[in-house]
Amino acid sequence: MSTYRWAAGYIDDGDRPKIVTSRFEYEDSYTLERYHATGGYDGLKRALAKAPNEVHDEVRGATILGRGGAGFPAGTKWGLMPADKYPRYLVVNGDESEPGTYKDRLLMERDPHQLIEGCLIAAYAAGLAQVFLYIRGEMPLAHERVGQALNEAYAAGYIGKNILGTNFSVDIVLHWGAGAYVVGEETALIESLEGKRGEPRLKPPFFPAAIGLYGQPTIVNNVETLSNLPWLLVNGMEAYTAIGTQTSPGTRMVAVSGHVNRPGVYEIINGTTTFRDLFYGEEFCQGIRNGNELKAFVPGGGSAPWFTPDQLDLPFEGRLVGAAGSMLGSGAIMVMDHTTDIPAAALTLTRFYAHESCGQCTPCREGGTWLERVLARVVAGNGTPADLDQLMEIGESICPGDFPHAANEALGLAATPFPYKMTTICFVGPSAYAPVHSALTLFRSEFEAKITRRNSIPVAAIHSTPAPAGAH
Amino acid sequence: MARLNDDNVRLAQEIIGRYPRPRSATIPLLHLAQEQEGYLTQDAIKHVAELVGATSAEVLGTATFYEMFKFEPVGKYLINICGTMSCALMGAEELMHHAEERLGVKAGGTTSDGLFTLEHAECQAACTEAPCLQVNYRHAFRVTNADLDTLIDDLRAGTLDGEIPAHGTLARVRQSIPADKAAGVVTPEQVGAPAWFPAKDPS
Numbered sequence: 001m002s003t004y005r006w007a008a009g010y011i012d013d014g015d016r017p018k019i020v021t022s023r024f025e026y027e028d029s030y031t032l033e034r035y036h037a038t039g040g041y042d043g044l045k046r047a048l049a050k051a052p053n054e055v056h057d058e059v060r061g062a063t064i065l066g067r068g069g070a071g072f073p074a075g076t077k078w079g080l081m082p083a084d085k086y087p088r089y090l091v092v093n094g095d096e097s098e099p100g101t102y103k104d105r106l107l108m109e110r111d112p113h114q115l116i117e118g119c120l121i122a123a124y125a126a127g128l129a130q131v132f133l134y135i136r137g138e139m140p141l142a143h144e145r146v147g148q149a150l151n152e153a154y155a156a157g158y159i160g161k162n163i164l165g166t167n168f169s170v171d172i173v174l175h176w177g178a179g180a181y182v183v184g185e186e187t188a189l190i191e192s193l194e195g196k197r198g199e200p201r202l203k204p205p206f207f208p209a210a211i212g213l214y215g216q217p218t219i220v221n222n223v224e225t226l227s228n229l230p231w232l233l234v235n236g237m238e239a240y241t242a243i244g245t246q247t248s249p250g251t252r253m254v255a256v257s258g259h260v261n262r263p264g265v266y267e268i269i270n271g272t273t274t275f276r277d278l279f280y281g282e283e284f285c286q287g288i289r290n291g292n293e294l295k296a297f298v299p300g301g302g303s304a305p306w307f308t309p310d311q312l313d314l315p316f317e318g319r320l321v322g323a324a325g326s327m328l329g330s331g332a333i334m335v336m337d338h339t340t341d342i343p344a345a346a347l348t349l350t351r352f353y354a355h356e357s358c359g360q361c362t363p364c365r366e367g368g369t370w371l372e373r374v375l376a377r378v379v380a381g382n383g384t385p386a387d388l389d390q391l392m393e394i395g396e397s398i399c400p401g402d403f404p405h406a407a408n409e410a411l412g413l414a415a416t417p418f419p420y421k422m423t424t425i426c427f428v429g430p431s432a433y434a435p436v437h438s439a440l441t442l443f444r445s446e447f448e449a450k451i452t453r454r455n456s457i458p459v460a461a462i463h464s465t466p467a468p469a470g471a472h
Numbered sequence: 473m474a475r476l477n478d479d480n481v482r483l484a485q486e487i488i489g490r491y492p493r494p495r496s497a498t499i500p501l502l503h504l505a506q507e508q509e510g511y512l513t514q515d516a517i518k519h520v521a522e523l524v525g526a527t528s529a530e531v532l533g534t535a536t537f538y539e540m541f542k543f544e545p546v547g548k549y550l551i552n553i554c555g556t557m558s559c560a561l562m563g564a565e566e567l568m569h570h571a572e573e574r575l576g577v578k579a580g581g582t583t584s585d586g587l588f589t590l591e592h593a594e595c596q597a598a599c600t601e602a603p604c605l606q607v608n609y610r611h612a613f614r615v616t617n618a619d620l621d622t623l624i625d626d627l628r629a630g631t632l633d634g635e636i637p638a639h640g641t642l643a644r645v646r647q648s649i650p651a652d653k654a655a656g657v658v659t660p661e662q663v664g665a666p667a668w669f670p671a672k673d674p675s
Contacts, residue, residue, distance in 0.1 A: 008613050009600045052669055086665050087658045099556045102597035127669035129658040130492070137503075137540045138596060138609045143643035150647050160653035168668040169655035173490045174647040178499050179539030181594065195498030195524060197537040214492055214660040257558035257599035264600050302557060302595075332599065334557050348560040352594050358537070 100332030
């Protein structure tokens with residue numbers, strides 16, 4: 001077992017294949033020198049020796065599922081651009097901010113050249129004429145590492161005009177955000193990159209692959225997704241798909257946080273590792289803290305409907321987790337032991353989404369805010385019996401119908417189970433409700449126990465309820 | 473004089489030159505302005521608007537959307553304590569209470585010496601290292617009350633000046649694209665597939 005003081009949080013244990021974290025053991029992994037010494041830019045050279053469509057076929061054949069949250073295969077996404085519309089752009093989504101998630105920050109800080117090489121391979125394969133690498137504002141170390149790596153790569157002839165003596169030419173522009181969760185949504189990311197407020201665009205009918213940055217075909221890929229490409233090009237499609245399962249090949253970075261003995265970021269084999277392995281396995285989290293009982297866990301980032309010990313044996317596989325009514329999202333698992341105050345825990349997430357609502361859609365702007373306020377007064381012991389129904393009613397206005405969806409299989413929507421109906425443009429609104437719904441459905445008695453007053457208190461009093469840590 | 477200084481104007485023009493549309497440089501330029509003054513002044517917003525060819529209202533509209541932009545002076549050190557789920561589960565609320573007591577200000581407040589502003593923050597992407605905080609967006613992990621006391625003492629004594637620049641400064645390494653290496657900006661007006669890319673299969 002190894003942990004590295006230069007990569008706090010990352011745990012390197014067990015004998016698993018490493019695709020994206022192979023250099024984390026080196027303190028100087030972010031330098032061009034180390035990158036060269038460990039096979040760096042070989043993937044780009046292999047790509048440039050092939051025709052772009054051959055490289056695209058390789059990526060499509062490897063079924064690299066998008067690591068940002070939706071899990072859409074990268075190779076398929078690249079194929080959705082209209083054949084005759086140019087220029088096309090690549091926007092790299094490094095605006096990681098989903099509660100519980102961090103892997104992109106580590107990948108940018110620890111192996112920026114791997115990401116840059118991935119960008120170049122994608123640009124070559126899909127004919128993308130300029131690359132914009134959007135890094136979350138609150139990650140200055142990632143800016144510095146990626147900025148330094150870009151400067152080194154330009155000087156070495158890997159980026160820019162006539163890369164490695166070929167007719168492949170592309171610039172990579174480092175761009176940075178300024179703090180807004182919703183900008184992680186790909187159309188909001190594009191709006192932000194255009195210098196505007198980060199408000200998601202209405203879709204369908206037009207996805208960024210057809211109408212994106214400046215109205216042009218645009219691919220938005222996550223940092224981890226692109227970081228897989230150099231390894232794929234060097235080792236080939238067969239080697240990539242030999243890891244993991246047929247539907248979920250390769251590896252994934254997951255962050256397990258909360259009440260476990262060894263919280264950490266692990267690169268795991270995709271599709272086979274179960275939640276039980278992750279929480280109790282010797283090479284992973286080594287059990288719940290203090291020998292406590294597991295009460296509940298959030299399987300895929302703050303937006304995901306919660307699971308209980310009943311789902312411990314589900315593998316980390318998108319379709320299966322989807323069919324069970326939740327999602328894998330961005331690979332973030334948050335674990336709660338039996339001492340957890342469930343309504344208060346749900347409030348920390350609902351408050352996050354209420355705070356991060358961009359304000360465009362009324363159900364999210366107003367609904368999220370009221371979910372937070374009503375839940376906050378319940379948690380503070382000022383709730384009324386009507387409040388719990390009120391919470392469900394507000395949720396119904398954001399996600400009408402059954403939620404989450406036992407019926408998604410029948411609807412053919414197993415891959416996108418959360419949520420299948422929503423009254424908002426993006427997922428921030430439903431995400432504010434997901435923790436409330438999960439907590440209320442699974443642990444209603446805990447809410448009821450907090451309701452001590454019989455008489456309704458005036459609405460105005462809500463504002464004077466002391467908000468817990470984190471409220472704005 | 474809260475417009476961008478000459479050095480920053482040169483830098484701003486270099487940044488604008490990387491984008492197909494000048495307005496895309498809005499957020500990077502606002503960061504430059506905030507780095508110069510510690511917060512965004514009305515003059516700076518007006519200047520950025522001139523540089524990117526937008527109205528002041530448009531730039532202000534963009535700026536107010538984003539959490540990191542401040543419209544009044546904040547302390548030299550902005551302490552953001554995370555309170556989202558993973559940190560909350562590991563004691564973020566107690567840490568915030570301690571910080572409030574220690575600094576003598578409530579969340580959102582600035583100490584009278586102008587050194588510290590304390591804020592509640594949302595997820596900072598260090599969830600396994602909870603509870604965490606950022607000082608001017610530089611992380612501290614698994615922070616105990618004692619760790620926080622030491623951190624505040626060190627910041628006051630100036631011993632962390634090399635690691636944590638004053639509020640406003642983000643990355644101290646900037647991208648620089650050498651003119652002789654640049655592939656060049658590709659604007660939407662440029663038609664046709666890129667040189668290396670076959671639009672159709674030659675077979």
